[in-house]
Amino acid sequence: MHRLSTNAKPLPQDVTISESLRSPSRDQAVSPISLPEQLLLDSTSSGSPSIDSALNSSSGQLSYDIPSEIGLLSWEQIDANFVNFQPNLAHDFLGDLGPQEETRPHEGVAPEVLLDNDDTDSTPQFVGTTGEFEPCLFGHYLRDVSGRLPFKKLTLQSVHLGRLPAHFMLTSQSLYSQSREEAGLATKIEANKSREELELLVPVDIGERLIRLYERFIAPQYPIFSTQSRPSPKSSPTYLLAAIYAIALPFMQFDDVLTLDLAYDPLPTSTLLQISLKALEFEIYGPTLPVVQAFILLLARPTPHHLISDSSFRCKLLGTLISAAHTLGLHMDPVEWSIPRWQATQRRRISFIIFKIDTWMASSLGRPPLLNEENWLVTSMSAEDGYGACIDEADWRDFIQHAQLVSTLRRVLSELHSLRALSQLSSNIQQTLGISMQILEELSIWHNTTTISSSDEAPASVINLLAYHYTHINVCRALLRCHATDAQSNQSSTDADMQRARHEAGKCLSNALLFVNKLKLDASSQFWPAWAPLAFSSIVNIMLHLLVMSSSSEEAKQRMQTVRDTRESLRIRSKQLPVLRLGLLRIDSVFWKGLDQIFVLQPHIYEALSPEFMGLRKDM
Incomplete structure (x- = not known):
């Protein structure tokens, strides 16, 4: 039989546990088995417990003797308050990667968290009910006040603990570097060059004018942004900006400055699309909300000459969009999640727009829809969903x-x-x-x-x-x-x-x-x-x-x-x-x-x- 080996540290002698150690939903004391597995020592010395001896106890239950020399408390000593004990327990369990903020009970309403945060270098991957990660198990994890449990390059984030629990794995983008390398994709350094290429092609002031044209002509049909997350030539991702510029460019005659500046030196739409598509090939390994927004704009954009539907290519884009949307949990309804209202309504609009695109493409191309209403919750809109939509x-x-x-x-x-x-x-x-x-x-x-x-x-x-x-x-x-x-x-x-x-x-x-x-x-x-x-x-x-x-x-x-x-x-x-x-x-x-x-x-x-x-x- 294998023994469970850890590098356990002795718990402080002055830490005790009060009645709050009891489960909030069950009025019974926590048994010794609730202690982390690190308390089992991988040692062959006398008195060291093993899994074999624990399983073969006379009571028929998993138990073990804790040697006094490792400095653990007796059960009689555990009578202080659990609030002081829990962070130390988390530290022993996770080392320096445990929750750094004040822990909170597993029940109750979590404080709002910015789920779709462009400032972080991670992708929020939705935890489904049949995947290898068990969503209901998350309710038993140690979490900080923001509903997070961080590891080295992975953070578990809870946004809802109700009848439809919603949890995400916030995964570092660096985890996908090997997959990107195997696919022969550009490195992050090369990806940064595309930013320089875009800014050289479309200066910041021109980009801001194109964004305003997008908001005037396209946003009413595709309100995928919010007043709190308006695109900016200085901060938005390259692939998203290139997609916005490409779809807004046909309306440049409605801007007095662009009409003159681009009259004799028009922007090459093909170059903008190439910048966006190449960057998205890199980003799709760890999709974020801007990735989804960029794909929506590429699909919404009409074909250049209106005589060819580009059906195969568009279906490929749609499939990739839906895959990214599932990763980000856009098939769920976020109305009850612990995220800001503007993020919830923005997510609902984006979710419906994907459903809308799938519907119109299925009809116009004569193909079966890729989505079904049994597994896509946001299929209609209400007046409340217009909150922060940036349209009148x-x-x-x-x-x-x-x-x-x-x-x-x-x-x-x-x-x-x-x-x-x-x-x-x-x-x-x-x-x-x-x-x-x-x-x-x-x-x-x-x-x-x-x-x-x-x-x-x-x-x-x-x-x-x-x-x-x-x-x-x-x-x-x-x-x-x-x-x-x-x-x-x-x-x-x-x-x-x-x-x-x-x-x-x-x-x-x-x-x-x-x-x-x-x-x-x-x-x-x-x-x-x-x-x-x-x-x-x-x-x-x-x-x-x-x-x-x-x-x-x-x-x-x-x-x-x-x-x-x-x-x-x-x-x-x-x-x-x-x-x-x-x-x-x-x-x-x-x-x-x-x-x-x-x-x-x-x-x-x-x-x-x-x-x-x-x-x-x-x-x-």
Whole structure:
């Protein structure tokens, strides 16, 4: 049998323990086994206890005899107060690494701690319930008044001891040096060079102006910062600043100084993105909140030319973002944690924004969401979450309204477009209609109760309207899907159900096209999220879908006229609104190739085709 070996020190003779040594939740005295294992000496001398002898005691319980020469107290001597004893016990147990502040009971409300502290060189890793570290065990650890138990390069930090205990391991960044070296990543010294490169490229005064542009145009849709943690060109991490500068750069014409300074010497966006991405490769080993914020901005940023979605690369970024978010405990709700209110609300906003990004990317790219609501607690926003959000009241109201649409779109993805839903609903139009009508009623209530309108000039209001129409389109896609699969499988369905589905899709398309035609050209001065071009393209695609599904020659001609009108409208508007160019490209490709060369058409539709729909390639 192995013996437990330590370098134990004798406890001071004048230390005693009072009744406070008893457990606060149990009215029974602490037994000798509560003493640290250091009291077991690894010595083969006579009288030295061993694990063997302890386990083989006549009582059948773990016990041992403590030799008097090591200077330990008898139980009769332990009658002083435990407050004086506990720090000494911690010192023997942890040496100089034990709690340095006054210890506190395991129960009660902990004082507020700055969990996301940019001044520390550590990453807070959330302790999950099934990991190797047992969260409930933390309640029995010796902790200082801040809820911490420090070791050499690791500190255990508790922020909540309630029904959902929340603990973090504050891990020194130096622990990841070997992993970074094996991956061939830059050293910290080389990483510091990127800071010099960024400051040479974007001086502090220019950086401050770009940050203000970010706060004006992007922050209302992505309020990831707080008034207490506003980004600064002097103190914020390099990768975060580069991401902010890159996403704010398209709005430099709204700053009088930047318009002149950068008119003939514009900042290279590609260089800014490279600085951020390279630095993030280094930082992801020990992610912090600024790392998460930088990834959010990289995902929120639209593609440069609006014609390519960069889906694979964006999915890679999203996966990395979610991994970092799980590390930092952003899948939890921090409302009850012992952290400042501004940190709790900031964490909730960031958590929801990650959920929002995952939802819009899943919908716009046609892929399953990476997150599920069973394991992601913050999926909605409330008025209280606007505390310290650095945006005005009107913008926060629009953000709340957008959050409601995200919840509805999430329901659409789950109940109408998930793989399990597809297997059950793809050929059952009655069931699909039942679910769709409930969701459409929810959408109608949202639209009728919001104060926004298509003529509202508030940028976020326009984005919300686009989100509304796009969510409506995704409901109608499920209805039209049933129409196609029902016809192919020869399953019975009533004409009334089919007509109802087509009518709903036609009404949805009419409203969406009306929204597009009412867009003001000055909408180019607002921030369009990355999913916006794909949403406009979806409007075009459902328009083409209804065209090829026309039930009569007369309907086909009407649908063709709608396609012509929309094409002309997009040609004019896309010059000022690049976000519309992908939709225009989809229509132009039909005219270039020819409708009859792309789709299998029913005879009455083929007969209604005009020469322009037969394709330009035939004349070449």
